[in-house]
Amino acid sequence: MSVFPFMVFLLFLLVVSSESKYNAELPSRITALNGSCVQMPCRFNVSENNLTNTERLLGFWIKKNHSLQSLESLVVFNGSSNITNGFSHIEILGNLSQRQCTTVFYDIMNNHSDNYYFRLETKPSDWKYTYSDNPINISVSDVPQPLIFKPTDLKEVMENTTVNLSCSAEAPCPKQPPTISWSNIPESANITTQLQEKPDKTQSVFSHMTFKASYMDHRKNISCTATYPRKTSNDSTVENTMMLRVLFPPKETRITIDPSASVSVGTNVTLTCKSKANPSKNMNYTWYKRGQENQLDFGEQLTFTVNRMSGGWYFCKAKNEHGFQISEEIHLIVAGSASLESLSLIIGCVVGVSAFLLIFLLITLFLREQRLKASTIKKTDISDQEKQVQISSIYTNGAFVSGEELEMPKDENDIVHYGEINFSTPQTKSTTVKSSGQETIYAEVRGPEKEMNQD
Template structure:
């Protein structure tokens, strides 16, 4: 039994002596303190970690053989109760208590598991050292408050002002982590597309911990009036609510976007028809946004205002557009075409002209190709006829020379038969013509050629 427990038992019998005992102990340890938070809020069905360090004389700690830690509830009044005895490692009133700190290094961090609502109270830390015997109860307690609901999230900035489009926005969300062994998880919902998120467990100045989540993104007009939520979910052993959430609405300033025109009827109208064109656009701020109307091909604007209302006449056909403007910029809508019934639109005219030009180009190309092929065939035929003529003349000249009987250094062979009659021809080279003589004889037809040359004659013997 520890001194503290003995003192508790003696209190009912010898209250005055017990008071003196605790008073004497307080005097002894008045210069020594334990460093721990003054209060901490735990979640029922979960655990709670108490960060703790303590002071002890150096010579006592240096010579210590064994060190034990204790946690005492309601010390010194009205009745002290040892909820954890380090010498026997016994917990009372709790499923389990564990000192995770290294007592020889003056660390007394402790985890209380499965805390319930009846565990809310003040708790004191006590240390006992053997050889030499030294006992201290530190008189600065920690107040543990147990709640059925998680603590509210801390969202920053607390006052989220409107931000300009394309600027970087930073949001942070932190949740208390009274039980770092089972920390809450943080999730974001409805986040912007460009968001980057980092989450980590952080230690606060009082040594307690929290889960801190940081999100950055570039503001877009599509994020305007978006409700961004941060949710913390706590693991626990009860069926009660274990989540806590906070939501902030994002305000983004931007120039006109998605500007377009709507018409109250078909774009094909007839003379005398009433037409209403409406200009729609997104912008922030939008209460001071202005609209102007224009027609393609006209320098002057048609009108001001969100709507353009007019009665159609013969000159009303054409392309219309509007411009939306606020303090941050201006945007022009896409053009909308108003077509007069019975008339051909400029687009149809363009299509017709394009088709005619395309067909004409194809026909012209076909004609040029045909003409080219025909010219090539005529040239090829002319060249062929020339080659045939040249070949005929060459062949004819070969025949003439063969019948001319030019002999050099050889005698003419006499006919072997007397019936064979030899006829001689004469060749005149003085004129560019050749005389051909045909002689009939002995049933055979012999052709002779006469060639005459200048200053030279060949006489028949």
């Protein structure tokens, strides 16, 4: 065996081993939407010597085959001249000096599906390297990727517990990301949406919804819809739906009555207890009547033939494993007869009205008596005042008599003389009485005598 071929083989291994340390970080596969764009996250490694001993770094993208044969025909983007081949526009977003080669292909069409390789060249050192071990496969589709709904197997949730739902849509073109919308949103829902980076550096739109489960949300179909803008006649949409199942005790419990709430004696009546609950199987129903301690019956329906004692207020209690609820009362009226309850109500009303009238009458009599007493006292006071006025008048008429002269005689020496007034004849006579030291003059007045009627 000659030495020369062996040396060539060693040199080849050395070259291969020296170049095998270079690689690019690219997702192995990415799905693009026809009429949109696709962004390929890209990062490469290269020796520090190649970066420091160069003035320019140039990026290239090669389609289908990394071989240097017919290179020009396979290059879709030439970094030295910024020439794009087969695409409307290609843009390298990454900073090559920082080993970033993220690139956007715009206006992706179906014929762009293929493998693509990144190539780096330096100037003026003229170092070139194609990262052939790390191709990226671009697959172009007319429909968006399916949404990811989490949790995918949402089981039944208990009422009033917090529920977390998430919906994510692939964003192959972060410059034109999809918009996410929700339908049949619970009233207490809080929604946040943002663009997130995945482990392979591709991006997706992530929407998170939090709400408190209500019995009104039971069996509600909650939908998440992603809408993708693109350069076609219509935007593309993709949707995912899940049914929410909520566990809750009886709600909206009520009673229906057949045939009506007012019936005659001998009629067959059916009362039905209706309620919303989950689970609704094996529900327990209990019937009651106001005024009776014991339950009437069990079951969803209560059927009986009406008699004169059937009238009254009925209610039911619905129960499942999570709780119970009592319905509002319903009044059954038996036509043509008054139930004991109705009779008691009438008697109570009559007694109440009678008691009110009696109290009103007593108050009226009391007030009247008080007014009479007040009137009597007032009249008495007026009479006393009139007497005082008369006495005062008498004293006033005798104003010519001094206070000393009105006093009663204090001893036997004080002699009182009286005069006589006779109204029988119209004559006037003066009488003079003398006493020791005093002279008193009296006048006697006589009126005309009446003639006696003769028989």
